[in-house]
Amino acid sequence: MAIISSRATAADIAKSAGVAKSTVSLAFSAPERVSAKTRERILNAAAAAGYTPNPVAQSLKTGRNNIVGIILADLTNPHGGAVLGQAQQTANDIGYMVMTTTASHDPKRDLEFVRKFEQLNIRAAIIMPSGSSDEYVGALSASSIRFVTYGHKLSGLACDHVGLDNRMGMELLVRHLVDLGHRRIGHVAGNLRQWSGTERLDGLRESLSDAGLALEDKYLGFGEYDEEASYRAALKLLRKKDRPTALITANNVTAIGALRAARDLKLRCPEDISVATIDEVPWSELISPTLTHAAQPIGDMAACAATWLIERLEGQNKTELPRFIEFPPKLIVGQSTASVDGH
Amino acid sequence: MAIISSRATAADIAKSAGVAKSTVSLAFSAPERVSAKTRERILNAAAAAGYTPNPVAQSLKTGRNNIVGIILADLTNPHGGAVLGQAQQTANDIGYMVMTTTASHDPKRDLEFVRKFEQLNIRAAIIMPSGSSDEYVGALSASSIRFVTYGHKLSGLACDHVGLDNRMGMELLVRHLVDLGHRRIGHVAGNLRQWSGTERLDGLRESLSDAGLALEDKYLGFGEYDEEASYRAALKLLRKKDRPTALITANNVTAIGALRAARDLKLRCPEDISVATIDEVPWSELISPTLTHAAQPIGDMAACAATWLIERLEGQNKTELPRFIEFPPKLIVGQSTASVDGH
DNA sequence: CGTAATTATCGAACCGGTTCGATAAATGGT
DNA sequence: ACCATTTATCGAACCGGTTCGATAATTACG
Numbered sequence A, B: 001m002a003i004i005s006s007r008a009t010a011a012d013i014a015k016s017a018g019v020a021k022s023t024v025s026l027a028f029s030a031p032e033r034v035s036a037k038t039r040e041r042i043l044n045a046a047a048a049a050g051y052t053p054n055p056v057a058q059s060l061k062t063g064r065n066n067i068v069g070i071i072l073a074d075l076t077n078p079h080g081g082a083v084l085g086q087a088q089q090t091a092n093d094i095g096y097m098v099m100t101t102t103a104s105h106d107p108k109r110d111l112e113f114v115r116k117f118e119q120l121n122i123r124a125a126i127i128m129p130s131g132s133s134d135e136y137v138g139a140l141s142a143s144s145i146r147f148v149t150y151g152h153k154l155s156g157l158a159c160d161h162v163g164l165d166n167r168m169g170m171e172l173l174v175r176h177l178v179d180l181g182h183r184r185i186g187h188v189a190g191n192l193r194q195w196s197g198t199e200r201l202d203g204l205r206e207s208l209s210d211a212g213l214a215l216e217d218k219y220l221g222f223g224e225y226d227e228e229a230s231y232r233a234a235l236k237l238l239r240k241k242d243r244p245t246a247l248i249t250a251n252n253v254t255a256i257g258a259l260r261a262a263r264d265l266k267l268r269c270p271e272d273i274s275v276a277t278i279d280e281v282p283w284s285e286l287i288s289p290t291l292t293h294a295a296q297p298i299g300d301m302a303a304c305a306a307t308w309l310i311e312r313l314e315g316q317n318k319t320e321l322p323r324f325i326e327f328p329p330k331l332i333v334g335q336s337t338a339s340v341d342g343h
Numbered sequence C: 001c002g003t004a005a006t007t008a009t010c011g012a013a014c015c016g017g018t019t020c021g022a023t024a025a026a027t028g029g030t
Numbered sequence D: 001a002c003c004a005t006t007t008a009t010c011g012a013a014c015c016g017g018t019t020c021g022a023t024a025a026t027t028a029c030g
Helices: A010-017 A021-029 A036-049 A055-062 A078-093 A107-119 A134-142 A166-179 A195-210 A227-239 A252-264 A298-313 B010-017 B021-029 B036-049 B055-062 B078-093 B107-119 B134-142 B166-179 B195-210 B227-239 B252-264 B298-313
Strands: A067-072 A097-102 A124-127 A146-150 A160-164 A185-189 A220-222 A246-249 A274-278 A292-295 A324-327 A330-332 B067-072 B097-102 B124-127 B146-150 B160-164 B185-189 B220-222 B246-249 B274-278 B292-295 B324-327 B330-332
Touching (some): A010 A021, A021 A036, A067 A078, A067 A107, A067 A298, A078 A097, A078 A298, A078 B078, A078 B097, A097 A107, A097 B078, A107 A134, A146 A298, A160 A166, A160 A195, A160 A298, A166 A185, A166 A246, A166 A292, A166 A330, A185 A227, A185 A252, A220 A227, A227 A246, A227 A252, A246 A252, A252 A274, A298 A324, B010 B036, B067 B107, B067 B298, B078 B097, B078 B298, B097 B107, B107 B124, B107 B134, B124 B298, B146 B298, B160 B166, B160 B195, B160 B298, B166 B185, B166 B195, B166 B246, B166 B292, B185 B195, B185 B227, B220 B227, B227 B246, B227 B252, B246 B252, B252 B274
Parallel strands (some): A067 A097, A146 A160, A160 A324, A185 A220, A185 A246, A246 A274, A274 A292, B067 B097, B067 B124, B124 B146, B146 B160, B160 B324, B185 B220, B185 B246, B246 B274
Antiparallel strands (some): A292 A330, B292 B330
């Protein structure tokens, strides 16, 4: 019901409180520099007029603002939405607004958005990188923006990073499958130009080797984090006469592709083929069969990224070295994995 | 690789092109008002210096900018992410940036965000309304922001609206079920304080009546667009001795709750109970059983909302009356519905 | 060719704050 | 009570554009 008083300005408040415009400014931006009496007078006048400092003017003068950017690679995957939602909430709660963009996996668009952010005086952003080339990383480094990378770490960019412990995820899945008696374990990999893709692949290799096994080349398919590609890759693996008894996939989309492939080949899951994946699927409890997976604590991860970002912004960590955290995934056993001997 | 020239200003360009600062401004904002010669000289100088007008300064002076807002009720539902992604893309393609917020169904937060938007000179926003009370609508009307409502229409707010043809959706579902021989059709409704909730309920009633049937009170449950509430509501309906043979649910979350209820009661779907819903479920083809549903053309809807919004912003439609569009849903038949006599 | 009507360019004021150096007021020490 | 500090307030300049009224340069035309 409050009538939006059309734009009270600092000068108005100054007049009505009998002080200089600059004092009004101080009363808001550095209250301790103004005597208790006048501060109260100013604040009262401001409240009466519904005055609040104009953030655009502030930003012009100071080159700062209360906006953080988020650059996502993808919003079609529910993961992106979840990250955005949590990061947004965290940021909003501390008084920051969020400007979002989605690059649709196009590194060039990432860089365009970075440029826009700079123009808007946005000084910090969470980025799910779409690229990893030298010039891409170079452009990000050259930018005046402080980044927190999410999901895919960029080697060569000195910034905070929040991600998943991919190696641990693979270890959980491998151990689970090995315990069920599987020996021929295949993999539909993600995008190997991205940190998470190679980490997951390397982690898988390592975990298999710890179990006295190895990832055979013929059991390795390339899904590119794309459902269609994953479908084809899985199809190829599952058509072999000595097909793997279990498939580990690199993320949710990849798993969906693999499941579709199994179904189309009339392979029953888990009786004929076990499938386990990193990453989760929304409403996974209704998917049939429910997926065994290494779940990411998305909420915690996104909140961490937002918090770190704003810490940097507010300068508490000017000199501190880049931080790096990998959250531990959690093994959720579903119906998609079973003992190798038909259980 | 372009070295980010630290901030060339209009004054710099003016000097290097031998003109006044105001002429530089004109060269960018109203090129036709500057002679071809000087315009070229200015543009060259600008290009050489990597100059681009500072949007913050522009916004301070003009009270305008190239930012649109999006206020979502929810980002945990994949629907929100899809809408955001599409709207974002549309906006970005026309040179607009997007500021997002998520109110988590709290009308008060909606209004806070509106206030922030105003301060930031954002003049237009897409809103998935979280509330519908008089004061809520009043506050939106009083705001200087042009809205496009998405999903839930607000009666009393004169603005463009983009939504789904909910009545048609219900008609599709009812006809499908009636054709399968169902006569006892139950409903788990959504949030009846929201337009879409009542539209869907009314649409259902109407469609049933067209088929010579009626919605009996005992077959009506209230799901509030919440999974838990829907679960409980469905449980109650399905426990009746003369339980409905088919259930229509108000949206995806509601359907999930209903399916869980059926499963927990050891009712087989579709043999014992058919379930159909408005709204879709991501990766629905893997859910078991696949859901019969009235699918929303989310991409088209979101693109339309973004386009309309920006049209308003750019003033082509100053005087035109509010527009209203309801996109037709499409019936997707899955495995969750079957003939009433055990098929 | 001279004057009227256009068109191009300029300078100054302004948007609404912040910040700095200077002045005024309050406080402290002896 | 007197001077040295410290603290509070002020005025002016500035951030980087836009916009308006005024002047200068063109063009039109009788």
